[in-house]
Amino acid sequence: MKKALILIDIQNDYFPGGRFELNQPDAAAQNAKRVLAYFRKKELPVFHVQHINMNSGAPFFSADTAGVNINRLVSPFPGERVIVKNTPDSFFNTDLLPLLNELGIEQLVICGMMSHMCVDTTVRSAKRLGFAIELLSDACTTRDLLWENAPIPAELVHTTFMAALQNTFADVKRTETFIKSGS
Numbered sequence: 001m002k003k004a005l006i007l008i009d010i011q012n013d014y015f016p017g018g019r020f021e022l023n024q025p026d027a028a029a030q031n032a033k034r035v036l037a038y039f040r041k042k043e044l045p046v047f048h049v050q051h052i053n054m055n056s057g058a059p060f061f062s063a064d065t066a067g068v069n070i071n072r073l074v075s076p077f078p079g080e081r082v083i084v085k086n087t088p089d090s091f092f093n094t095d096l097l098p099l100l101n102e103l104g105i106e107q108l109v110i111c112g113m114m115s116h117m118c119v120d121t122t123v124r125s126a127k128r129l130g131f132a133i134e135l136l137s138d139a140c141t142t143r144d145l146l147w148e149n150a151p152i153p154a155e156l157v158h159t160t161f162m163a164a165l166q167n168t169f170a171d172v173k174r175t176e177t178f179i180k181s182g183s
Contacts, residue, residue, distance in 0.1 A: 001107040004045035008112025008119055010074050013060040013067030020060035022143045023154030029073040031139035031175040032111045036074050038179055046080045049090045088121040107132040111139030115158045127169045135170035137162045
C-alpha cells in the first residue's frame with residue numbers, strides 16, 4: 001500500500017511561549033521529527049497541515065503571527081506540501097484529498113496536535129474516505145480540559161482519544177514500533 005505522512009498543526013502557538021501551550025509539545029514534536037526523517041529517507045510523500053484561524057481576535061493561530069508558523073522541529077523541506085486549513089478537519093475545504101488521490105495514496109501515517117480535536121477529526125474523516133491509518137500516539141499531544149468544572153488532565157484526554165480511535169478508526173502505535181517495523 002502506498003503511504004504518506006500527515007503532520008497536523010505542529011505549530012509554534014502550541015509550544016512554550018505560544019498562545020495555547022499543550023502538554024509536553026516538545027516530546028511529541030521530537031517523535032514527529034523522527035517519523036518525518038524516516039519518510040524523507042525513504043522518499044515517501046509528506047504533508048504538513050497548518051491551521052490558520054481567520055477570525056479576528058482569534059486566541060491562537062492568528063494569520064501573520066509567529067505562533068501560526070510550523071515549528072522548527074518539523075519545518076517543511078522544499079517540495080513538501082503545506083495544506084492550510086481553517087477547521088479541525090484537515091480534509092474540509094482543503095486540497096489534501098485530491099493530492100493524496102493524485103499520488104495513489106491508500107495509507108496514512110498521522111501525528112500532530114491536538115489529539116482530542118484536529119487529530120481525532122482528521123483520523124475519522126480519513127477513515128470515512130477509505131484510508132488505512134496508522135496513528136502515532138507518542139507523536140501527538142493535547143491539553144488539559146475542563147468539563148462541568150472538573151479538570152481532565154491532558155494525559156487522560158490523550159489516552160482516552162487514542163483508545164477510542166484504536167481498531168475502529170486507526171492502528172494506534174508508538175513511533176519506535178512504527179520505525180522498527182519498517183512499515
